[in-house]
Amino acid sequence: MKVVLLKKLKKENIAKIAGLASITKGYDADVALVEDRIDVGKYRNLKWIHTSFVGVDVLLTDGIKKSGVIVTNSRGMKTPVPEHAMALVLAFERKLRDAFASQQNRDWNRITGGELAGKTVFVLGLGAIGLEIARLCKAFGCRVIGINNEPVKSKYVDNAALPGKLHGMLPQADYVVACLPLTDETRRLMGAKEFSAMKKSAVLVNVGRGPVVDEHALVAALRKGRIAGACLDVFESEPLKKSSLLWKMKNVIITAHCASRTPHYEDRMVEIFCRNLEAFKKGKKLINVVDKKRGY
Known part of the structure; x- marks a missing residue:
């Protein structure tokens, strides 16, 4: 399984993900970790997108809504x-x-x-x-x-x-x-x-x-x-x-859209992503799956 990281991460968090899947910089990814929009048309093998945020209004383009790609978010980091x-x-x-x-x-x-x-x-x-x-x-x-x-x-x-x-x-x-x-x-x-x-x-x-x-x-x-x-x-x-x-x-x-920003935010987000990555590899149910029609 190949993962493309479209978000800058700390070395230790990249290592955690690399321990579960191959990291690619190309368009052959099965999974994408993003923080913004992604052109799904370029990723022909893409099956699942995880966003580092909770809100998905920016991510959910018409292309993603119409595709069969699963979308998950990072809700649950509530503190x-x-x-x-x-x-x-x-x-x-x-x-x-x-x-x-x-x-x-x-x-x-x-x-x-x-x-x-x-x-x-x-x-x-x-x-x-x-x-x-x-x-x-x-x-x-x-x-x-x-x-x-x-x-x-x-x-x-x-x-x-x-x-x-x-x-x-x-x-x-x-x-x-x-x-x-x-x-x-x-x-x-x-x-x-x-x-x-x-x-x-x-x-x-x-x-x-x-x-x-x-x-x-x-x-x-x-x-x-x-x-x-x-x-x-x-x-x-x-x-x-x-x-x-x-x-x-x-x-x-x-305040400047910083309610979620702490030194621990990325670590918690990566924990959620890795938990889902393990489930995805085993064909099990993912957490935080977004209803693309409802928008959350």
């Missing part, structure tokens, strides 16, 4: 993204942005922050990441509600519903945390109508996919005070343009 989501929520609630500004000015400003305990957090997407966010929120004493495409039962979620209940649940939320994949159904799911349904004191957090949020509608909602703020790790277009009004908004916290 960094939920922690980052909580860092954003806590930074906003405790006004750490203001505290940092005071530090820069050497200003002894005893800021009064809020309390997360007792707040309602609305998680959009109750997959592995969403459920871990729910667990962490529960540890802080929050009420957790959420939506998901399929029914979910969890001791960390007080009320889980299908997406059709979105508008009825938005007015309950103090924080709306989006961790959804990007599909035709989720694209611009959060727009002007949704922001109008939220409390004026509510905050949007997005650690999923940028285009899930209508950025122009978000900017308008923030400028007009329809919602209290936003904490954003992902954007409709990346990198975020320097001309974006979001950069200078005092009620916005921005």
Whole structure:
């Protein structure tokens, strides 16, 4: 079996993969490890693509969707993204942005922050990441509600519903945390109508996919005070343009699509890939298989 590595990896991780399959630089690969798009037409023997990311919206071209090639992703490495989501929520609630500004000015400003305990957090997407966010929120004493495409039962979620209940649940939320994949159904799911349904004191957090949020509608909602703020790790277009009004908004916290980035990310991704590689060689079922029609 031949594997083509279309992602730069550490030597030790390349060695792990080489211990399970032959690594090729040509177009004769049976398996491809990627982080971006791949022209499947060039790889005539290709049977399986693994992406180093969780989101597959960029990868799923028409060519891949129509092909018989299996696609798997790297979901399951849930620790960094939920922690980052909580860092954003806590930074906003405790006004750490203001505290940092005071530090820069050497200003002894005893800021009064809020309390997360007792707040309602609305998680959009109750997959592995969403459920871990729910667990962490529960540890802080929050009420957790959420939506998901399929029914979910969890001791960390007080009320889980299908997406059709979105508008009825938005007015309950103090924080709306989006961790959804990007599909035709989720694209611009959060727009002007949704922001109008939220409390004026509510905050949007997005650690999923940028285009899930209508950025122009978000900017308008923030400028007009329809919602209290936003904490954003992902954007409709990346990198975020320097001309974006979001950069200078005092009620916005921005991180540069780095929620999943830790020194351990590559190692965990390669572990998932190698586990699947062993299964693939034996003709066994793979984990993290993407439904190409649904887009996740």
